[in-house]
Amino acid sequence: MFFKLKSKKVIITSLSLLRVKELSAFFILVFVSVSVCSSELSGFEKNLDIIKYNSDYSANEKHLAIYQHTLALGSYGVDYLSSRQSVNGLFLTLVKDSWDAYIAASDLILKSSRRGFSGREALAELYLIERTQLLYDKYMESRATRFILKDQSTMIDNKIEKFIGRILSRSNRNKIPGLIDVVLRKKPAGYKDSIIYRKFHNKEPLNDFARLDYFFSDVLASIFFVSTRSISRSFGAVVGPVEWSRNARIGSASQKQILAKLRPLDIIFEKKSNKLTDYLIPGYWGHNAVWLGTKEQLIELGIWGAKELEPFREKIESGFSIIEMRRHGAAFSRFHEWIAMDAFASIRVKGLLDKPDKNILKVFSNLNEQAGKEYDFGFNVDSAAKVTCSEVVYLSYGDYKWPTKNVLGRATVGPNEIAELIFYKDSPLELIAFVTGDERDRAEFQSKEVLADLMGFNLQEDGTFKKRYKSCYTEKAIHSRKGMRIKRRCVEKEKYLYL
Structure with a gap:
């Protein structure tokens, strides 16, 4: 039930008709939020919390504010997804949480309108239809946002998809003339701000509202996605169990x-040269997991008793302090069993444990959300319903x-990409330990420089790192007797990597 954008003109019209004062206040709030946070998405996250927990809003004021927020997030998402060179998981969470909040605010309006059929209640239903249509149109504007909205809907029992289908249904389209008639007779406050009313008043057609269109191209993309995921699943089932004796x-x-x-929430990496998959996954590292911490460490942090730790306490007390995603699904592991490998690394998000408890606990909450998911054989970062280890x-x-x-038109993130981030300029990550084993069950703690060389980076004089790469070009040479010869030459270069 996810559908095609019918007309971009509707969105432009809606923005021009929004109350200027309210819209200006909204974007000032977003701007202020962004200026004190690390990115635009932090601004959206803070803004959503402010709206959700503001008890001074009336039902319609809250609905309008969440609508404006969600519309702005959609506009940001269309641009972000079309030009991104990196990914941020917060965007997916915000899409789900923003639509969930919009649906909750909409349900309050619907509940109020069923108490009677006054002009104010009829106007509220018109607002609901037009705002939902405009949100739908914005998120349907690109295939990427369509896919993410549908995927995030599955995270909450298809709640978003069902809501859109209900509000933009044919029965609601047939209901619009009756709602307009009540509004015209009662003339409730703010009725001239309604886009539907304005279009009716200007004798413009109303067929852009309560309308859904299917995307045939999405069906084809879905078939391709399912096919490649099935092939990947079958391939993983064959090569995954293949391993030989360890040296x-x-x-x-x-x-x-x-x-x-x-330390709690360190990201840990494994390399196993006795597994076939280790040779098939690009890069040095084949798998990553998360160290949840020990009971003693979490008590020291002062968060052991927090509700966000409830899903993990029994596991941690039994020694299962590692959470990971394997091809058979999410799993918890004991350190002494998990560490059976040829090389190990631990990487830490800088300053994470110095942040307020709510920030740390949010990571635990997010990790718990991943624990019930299946493995993502499609390797698509825009799909949160199924996930890989990275x-x-x-x-x-x-x-x-x-x-x-x-990869095949999808953005993917693997263990090696995450580990490489420690060599980026202004990286948010730092290397804690890199250890390689030997045939005598010993191990050696290696330097960051050694790991950099293994992963294709060169140490610079100032302590930074540049990525090695090859720059190739075609060289043509003309010979009078043998004709033209074409040679392919490659030169090794290096460059800084930035997010």
Whole structure:
């Protein structure tokens, strides 16, 4: 039930007819929020909280404010998704939370309108139809936002999809003339601000409202997506279990040293050279997980008793302090069992544990949300209904940007992309430990420079790192007797990487 944008003209009209004072106040609020937060998305997140928990709003004022917020988020999303070079999991969460808040505010209006059929209540229903239509049109403007809206709807039992289908239904389209008639007779305050009323007054057609259109191209894309995901699933089922005897290991003495360095919410990485998948996944690292922390560490942080830790307490007390996503689904692991590998790394989000408790607990809450999901064999970062090991990190840590690769038209993020971020300029991550094992069950703590070289980076004199890459060009040479020869030459170069 997700559908085609019919007319961009409707959105332009709606914006021109919004009350200037209210709209200006909204965007000033967003601007102020952005100026004190790390990104535009933090501004949207803060703004949504302000609207949701403002008890001074009337039902219609709250509905209008959440509508404006969600429309602005959609406009931001269309531009962001068309030009992004990195991804931010907070955007997906905001789409879900903003629409969920809009639906809750809409239900209050509908509940009020059923008490009677005064001019004010008829006007509220007109507002609901036109605002929902304009939101729908904006999010249907690009395939990327359409896909994300549908995916986020599945996260809340298809709530968004069902709501849109109900409000923009044919029965509501047939109801519009009756609502206009009541509004004309009663003339409630603010009725001239209604877009539907304005169009009716100007004798313009109203067929842009309560209307849904299907996208045939989305059906084709869905078929392609399902096909490639099925192939990937089948391929993973074949190669996933393939492994052979291990040569290098990280011994128990080194494990204690590693464990002593770990702090809650560190991102941990594994490399297993005895698994076939390790050779098929691009990059040095084949898998990542999250260290939840020990009971003692979480007590020291002062958050052990928080409700966000409830889903994890029993697991942590039993030693299962690692949460990860494997091809069979989410799992909890014990450190001494998980560490059976050839190389290990732990990476930390800078300053995360120095933030207020609510920020730290939000990460735990997000991690818990991932725990019930299946593995994403489509490797699509825009799909949150199913996730990979690296997508768990991408979706859980809040307002951080993560580097991506484009595979078959989809943005993907893998363990190697996340680990590479420690070598970026102005990186939000830092390396805590990099350990390699040997055949005698010993281990060696390696420097960041060693890891950089293994991952294709060069250390610079100032302590920064540049990525190695090849720049290739075609060279033509003309010979009088042998004709033209074409040679392909490549030169090794290096560059800084930025988010």
